[in-house]
Amino acid sequence: xxxxxxxxxxxxxxxxxxxxxxxxxxxxxxxxxxxxxxxxxxxxxxxxxxxxxxxxxxxxxxxxxxxxxxxxxxxxxxxxxxxxxxxxxxxxxxxxxxxxxxxxxxxxxxxxxxxxxxxxxxxxxxxxxxxxxxxxxxxxxxxxxxxxxxxxxxxxxxxxxxxxxxxxxxxxxxxxxxxxxxxxxxxxxxxxxxxxxxxxxxxxxxxxxxxxxxxxxxxxxxxxxxxxxxxxxxxxxxxxxxxxxxxxxxxxxxxxxxxxxxxxxxxxxxxxxxxxxxxxxxxx
Amino acid sequence: xxxxxxxxxxxxxxxxxxxxxxxxxxxxxxxxxxxxxxxxxxxxxxxxxxxxxxxxxxxxxxxxxxxxxxxxxxxxxxxxxxxxxxxxxxxxxxxxxxxxxxxxxxxxxxxxxxxxxxxxxxxxxxxxxxxxxxxxxxxxxxxxxxxxxxxxxxxxxxxxxxxxxxxxxxxxxxxxxxxxxxxxxxxxxxxxxxxxxxxxxxxxxxxxxxxxxxxxxxxxxxxxxxxxxxxxxxxxxxxxxxxxxxxxxxxxxxxxxxxxxxxxxxxxxxxxxxxxxxxxxxxxxxxxxxxxxxxx
Numbered sequence: 060x061x062x063x064x065x066x067x068x069x070x071x072x073x074x075x076x077x078x079x080x081x082x083x084x085x086x087x088x089x090x091x092x093x094x095x096x097x098x099x100x101x102x103x104x105x106x107x108x109x110x111x112x113x114x115x116x117x118x119x120x121x122x123x124x125x126x127x128x129x130x131x132x133x134x135x136x137x138x139x140x141x142x143x144x145x146x147x148x149x150x151x152x153x154x155x156x157x158x159x160x161x162x163x164x165x166x167x168x169x170x171x172x173x174x175x176x177x178x179x180x181x182x183x184x185x186x187x188x189x190x191x192x193x194x195x196x197x198x199x200x201x202x203x204x205x206x207x208x209x210x211x212x213x214x215x216x217x218x219x220x221x222x223x224x225x226x227x228x229x230x231x232x233x234x235x236x237x238x239x240x241x242x243x244x245x246x247x248x249x250x251x252x253x254x255x256x257x258x259x260x261x262x263x264x265x266x267x268x269x270x271x272x273x274x275x276x277x278x279x280x281x282x283x284x285x286x287x288x289x290x291x292x293x294x295x296x297x298x299x300x301x302x303x304x305x306x307x308x309x310x311x312x313x314x315x316x317x318x319x320x321x322x323x324x325x326x327x328x329x330x331x332x333x334x335x336x337x338x339x340x341x342x343x
Numbered sequence: 344x345x346x347x348x349x350x351x352x353x354x355x356x357x358x359x360x361x362x363x364x365x366x367x368x369x370x371x372x373x374x375x376x377x378x379x380x381x382x383x384x385x386x387x388x389x390x391x392x393x394x395x396x397x398x399x400x401x402x403x404x405x406x407x408x409x410x411x412x413x414x415x416x417x418x419x420x421x422x423x424x425x426x427x428x429x430x431x432x433x434x435x436x437x438x439x440x441x442x443x444x445x446x447x448x449x450x451x452x453x454x455x456x457x458x459x460x461x462x463x464x465x466x467x468x469x470x471x472x473x474x475x476x477x478x479x480x481x482x483x484x485x486x487x488x489x490x491x492x493x494x495x496x497x498x499x500x501x502x503x504x505x506x507x508x509x510x511x512x513x514x515x516x517x518x519x520x521x522x523x524x525x526x527x528x529x530x531x532x533x534x535x536x537x538x539x540x541x542x543x544x545x546x547x548x549x550x551x552x553x554x555x556x557x558x559x560x561x562x563x564x565x566x567x568x569x570x571x572x573x574x575x576x577x578x579x580x581x582x583x584x585x586x587x588x589x590x591x592x593x594x595x596x597x598x599x600x601x602x603x604x605x606x607x608x609x610x611x612x613x614x615x616x617x618x619x620x621x622x623x624x625x626x627x628x629x630x631x632x633x634x635x636x637x638x639x
Contacts, residue, residue, distance in 0.1 A: 069441070069442055069528050069531040069532060069535070070442055070443060070444050071442040071443070071541060075541060076442070076443065079439050079442065079443060080443055082439070083436075083439055083443070083449055086436070087452060087453070090452070090453060090509070091452065092478075093468065093471055093509070094456070096471070096478050097467050108476065109475070109476045112476045112478060113478070113481040113485065150368070153364070154364045154365035154368060157361045157362070157364065158362040158364070158365035158366065161358055161359070161361035161362045162362065165355075165358040165361060166355075166358070167355060167356045167357075167358040167359045168356050168359070170359075170362070173359075173362050174362075176366065177365075177369065179374070180369060182619060182622055183373065183377065183615065183618075184569065184570045184614065184615065186570065186572075186590075186591055186594055186611055186615070187377060187380065187611055187612070187614065187618075188372075188373055188374075188377040188379075188380055188611075189376075189595075189598075189611060190376075190379075190383060190594075190598045190604060190607045190608045190611050191375070191376030191377060191378070191379030191380035191383060191608070192372065192376035193599070194376075194383070194391070194604060195375070195376055195379060197391065210368070210372050213368060213372075214368050214369050214371075214373050215372075215373070217365050217368065217369055218369070221365060246361075250361070271458060274460065275461060277460065277461050277462055277572070277573040277577075278572045278573060278576075278591075281576070282595060282599055292460070292462075293461070293462045294462075296462045296463075296466070297466075297577060300462075300466045300469075301580065307473075307476060310466060310470070314463045314466055314467055317460065317462075317463055318459055318463050321458050321459060321460075322455065322458075325455055325458045326451070326455075329451050329454075332458065333451075333454060333517055336457060336458075336514065337514070337517055337518055337521075
């Protein structure tokens, strides 16, 4: 995102500026109230919470976190989510950078047709091929395996990644690659040693938003994976929250365990993440 | 932008190998299942066995299915609400932060909910809306009001839309902020010197200059309004009275829970057609009234 405008002269000053700032602070408090409430309530006993959900508790009870971690098997499902995310992102990055390189830098028969194929992926909602995919996976016996989530997550992530990386290559002159070609490098070497390193900024963006997407994916594992053994964090937490609907603070503790590391990562890498999410979502 | 030299690397048909992994994966997982779904939608199924090809029964049935009709109406309501709650709030926030110094902390906090998985957002807000021991009802009764069942009729759609707004307003704020930040300071400054009011600057200078981003936001909200599944499923779960049934949820129930592959495929085709129609209409409006959408 654009950061040119650091020195400011469009600031509203005076009473109006102050009023705006007060309004903004108020809006922010309302906005963050749910999160604050989650943090406070997750450290209370259920009985204490049900009596007065709004009260600031006099004593905090941290046992919820340990209990929630064990009961929701967060450690186990964390590993499943990590596998799904890592493999999908690896597939997306490798396949899309190779394809984008070929669409931008190489010439072969059918190239433009293949490229235009990916535009289809930009407009189609997942729901338009979900039923066919489900039946296909059932016939191929990969329902209830990690592949039934990894494959669609990768395929859905491809089009926008291909487009972004190709646009990036297109915006750069190919003189480096050409001189390497004249020096006698083959295309694979050019791709690996020259083009890929040049594109590292856009590839980082692609990695960021696909990691977030894959990690947060809910609908695909909801439909594809029924056995508890292969559920990622998202759908295992869904089952946990329906099974233990009465254990309110325990549920909130489980959410807190999931959310906290994400907030920490977000505040460390927020520029990258904001860029990644906006670039990824702008595909429409 | 194409530089003339880009395609200079020699032509060889074996180079197709570079594109092949991506193309094959995309064909097998997206294109072929899409074609299957089209065929399935004209096919009569009993559980997982095909009984008859070439039937229009599912499409005819869809026209008179009251639940499907309800789902459509809910989708439109959801879009109507989220246009204001997601993009409207985002625009308002962007319009404020752009005129304040040291706004980075506000911007990053407003953006932050979107990184959470929908399961966290959904379960948290289900508790916020809960009839007993919910945050909202506790505040209401504290103020002397009555408990309200937020996740059932007639509040369902507005309640879910508020969660969507909470989740995505920061995202739209970020987009609009980036657009507003591109407007040269000198324009705003001279308007201020000429005595333009704050609302005048916002409505007459800033808004027209980011109208392409506003169209983009409309596109994202309207197409997104037909794709949203997670929040509805997590917030409402079984939703036995269908007070918040929407197309994607209806679709999953039809083909997955009731194992009605044929009808599910037809619903999926209807959903696809609606999304594509929206994209075409908005692009059309965009071309006529707004002009080219700026690369972002």
